[in-house]
Amino acid sequence: MEVALNNNTHKLLSKIAINDGHGENSPYFDGWKAYDTNPYHPRNNPSGVIQMGLAENQLCFDLIEEWIKNHPEASICSPQGGFDFKEIALFQDYHGLPEFRGAIANFMSRVRGSRVKFDPSRIVMSGGATGAHETVAFCLANRGEAFLVPTPYYPGFDRDLKWRTGIELIPVVCESTNNFKVTLGALEEAYDKARESNIKVKGLLITNPSNPLGTFFDKDTLKTLVRFINEKNIHLVCDEIYAGTVTNGNEFVSIAEILEEFPTICNHNLIHIVYSLSKDMGFPGFRVGIIYSYNDTVVNIARKMSSFGLVSTQTQHMVASMLSDNDFVDHFICESKIRLAHRHEMFIGELAEVGIGSLESNAGLFFWMDLRRFLKEPTFESEMTFWRIIINEIKLNVSPGSSFHCEEPGWFRVCFANMDDETVMVAVERIKSFVLERRMLEIKTKAMAKNKKQCWQNNLQLKLSSRRLEDIMSPHSPLNSPMLRAQN
């Protein structure tokens, strides 16, 4: 269909429409392009790019599929569930199906080891966590006001919290020297910086467990954060989307538990949780986002705003059925943790063999890989250069730390739960081969450098060794510089 394009219409769109707030013009999309144009497939394209930049949980679909097969009544399209079809199809009340809210509250509780209860009447739907974050921002802050966010953080926040709302994000810098923990000092610094720039801070947004770190906050840090926001009278938004991916027993502490154990620690009206089934259950396509607020007004307003992103009642019905089956839920949560832990350990173990370390973590669908020593210089340019090597040569799409606003170059997020075991081994082999080749090269080039020094004293020997140099030198070796060749 030919539609004549009129340059004039560019001026006819809103500022929001023509700015970069959608975040898609960043260079990091190169990685995605590389994957899209050359995706790995074990049989059809075994040398393609393996996708390790997508935080998806694909480890437990067998359990879910089994459940669905045994519960046809969960689908309103089946004969067993069809009786409800009309009622479900007509239901558009933004409170959501009562059984849906009950099931979500139940699931959220069990994910936290039943250490805390959630009130179904505080559960508000949204278009995924993406929609939840935007809605919460609309409720808590005006255009031009700001949220503090510890770095490194999920790049999507730049779009979700800022694009249409017009609010700012101010980084709270976290450093590798203390394992990227959020410190009171960093919080105060960020807060003061905002004040100096005349920006009003309305809240602090944390992701717990963290994306991209894969770590979770310990109780003391959480208490410190809560005291901080309470003292400043700003909101605390806790994105607990990875709560169910914690593999380390019962050590994860939700903000809900802090409020229950220390009820007078703060004004509860400041606390809001964002959740979703996209990571814990592996249902990103179903768009089940949840806002859980301890503030009655926010629940009320967010619920009205949820009209812009309600969960399909067909999906509400299925989720209600599945997540109120406690036998299934408990088994799923337990098994998922086991499989995630196993997968994580597999990767970490293999990489350790070739001397690649990562931040110690036990949550999330990824780990935070330390590749600092592979950078020519500790700069983001070097990080990008090396990243292109990872994509183009090692053929893995991993996410560079700078895309998460990490202040230190050399860190990469590697997802491990979005592929099968065979692909894991292929990815691991590729990394190991690359590292080993590099090491061999380093050894050889070091040896060469030593040799060269001796040869310069003898011209004849130099000629011989330069021929040998050319035989074994790789184009990437720093020894292959024109400067050196000029010496011959």
Added chain:
Amino acid sequence: MAIEIVQPSVGLSKIAVSETHGENSPYFAGWKAYDENPYHEKHNPSGVIQMGLAENQVSFDLLEEYLESNQEATSWGKNVSGFRENALFQDYHGLLAFRKAMASFMEQVRGGKAKFNPERIVLTAGATAANELLTFILANPGDALLVPTPYYPGFDRDLRWRTGVQIVPIHCESSNNFQITPEALESAYDHARSMNMKVRGVLITNPSNPLGATIQRKVLEQILDFVTRKNIHLVSDEIYSGSVFHSDEFVSIAEILESRNYKDSERCHIVYSLSKDLGLPGFRVGTVYSYNDQVVTTARRMSSFTLISSQTQFLLASMLSNKEFTEKYIKINRERLRKRYEMIVDGLKKAGIECLKGNAGLFCWMNLSPYLNEATREGELEIWKKMMEEVKLNISPGSSCRCSGAGWFRVCFANMSEETLEVALRRLHEFMDRRRNGQKTHDLSALAQVQSFSLGDICRLFGERSKDLKSDLISSLSDSR
């Protein structure tokens, strides 16, 4: 529950504390009345009948029949093998099969008189989201969209609340059946400019809610010429396009654009949804169809905040790509709605009530202006309250739709069984009877007081009817004591 800690009140945004969500308006009293006392054929036959909800319940049997005969296509296949891929699919382009099915359905609804390209279809969770999303793209905070009155009350929230955009009404009058005129367009535009607002576009609903009538081709052409002249956008919400009683009476903006070879079409955008035509409001299926590439790209990115569940996309892709089913559905649905419309209009006529001549939608636009005590909003609300409290019908007063003239009401007819509709019509009939008698009664008692006539004298004056009148008079007199 939260412990009370004495603190300065916690700051929320201006958007959060504003009233632009519209739910504190007096019209919600009608909903409350229904919620507290809902009609039920057996359990509560004297309850409030809900006639304020534009839902389509007349064709569910067709949908259920489809599901029964197409188990394989609508489930995730043998061994639910399709589940995983479906659950993981979160691409904001949407399922291609579903976009193709939507494009094809939209074509069928327009009798093939316009073509739709699946690549221009952007999916949103309902038309509510589609309208807000388009507004974010087409206008800046403080700018204005021109919207013909009367209009769907939800627009006040959808177009304005979080976007900060204003609505300036294009006043339409009953004297010409509420048609949009070039003068009204110009007047609205000038009014906006006089308030220093930049006008970004015109938003029409075609077929109209609440009028229940399609916009004529000639008028559409005039609107298109107007927006072209002013170099602004045109959004056509065609959510009721499948609910037109006679297929040849609906002209979509898509047809006009096609006939103009898409010249200047990049300022046009269509909003659609399956909530009305298919009766599936719970599934949240909306779409923005734009002839502007940049709008399509931007809308698609924004749809991340409001994607359609892939589970629902999958189900509907199957249903809507079955052309045999959709053709049958569109035809039968249309006929049933027409039948319902005729039933309600005839019933109202017998009760002495006229409606705007309509040809689409799930409601009729009823004229009670001759029966108002005063031709004002107060007069309208007075009769509306009576409808709620005495007649026990929840209908929507025209003032909630920003209608210029008082006394018009939107009455929905497709969200109930035929039997219930008959009950509603009977009640209205009785109410109108009582009111006619009641008015005379009211006049008589005043007259009687002034003139000191005896009750017997008055009854003799009115002859045969006096028996009824007498009992009414007696009861009204005893009430006033």
